[in-house]
Amino acid sequence: MDVxxxxxxxxxxxxxxxxxxxxxxxxxxxxxxxxxxLSSGELRRFIERFGVESLIDRAAxxxxxxxxxxxxxxxxxxTARLLAEPLILRQPLVRAQNxxxxxxxxxxxxxxxxx
Numbered sequence: 001m002d003v004x005x006x007x008x009x010x011x012x013x014x015x016x017x018x019x020x021x022x023x024x025x026x027x028x029x030x031x032x033x034x035x036x037x038l039s040s041g042e043l044r045r046f047i048e049r050f051g052v053e054s055l056i057d058r059a060a061x062x063x064x065x066x067x068x069x070x071x072x073x074x075x076x077x078x079t080a081r082l083l084a085e086p087l088i089l090r091q092p093l094v095r096a097q098n099x100x101x102x103x104x105x106x107x108x109x110x111x112x113x114x115x
Contacts, residue, residue, distance in 0.1 A: 007092035033086040062087035
């Protein structure tokens with residue numbers, strides 16, 4: 001099986017996801033968000049499943065540095081902001097075929113492995 005993981009090498013949750021799937025012999029396609037942002041199509045896949053608000057990491061340093069806590073924005077603006085500033089995304093974003101998760105979701109990953 002193949003899995004695609006979006007995150008950063010500094011994120012402990014991203015490292016946990018990488019380790020989880022590598023220990024189970026899955027082929028991992030890692031996208032480091034510091035080097036390459038998500039495509040709009042990939043981001044839309046996560047937005048359709050979870051909504052824009054669940055993708056925003058309000059505790060992220062980059063979120064605070066940009067002063068976004070006081071800036072009310074609609075979903076369309078948040079989507080554009082997430083594409084431009086991928087470091088404000090919750091990490092990791094994980095996709096295997098048509099299944100997607102946000103953040104550490106080990107119980108769901110185990111379900112994927114058991115299928």
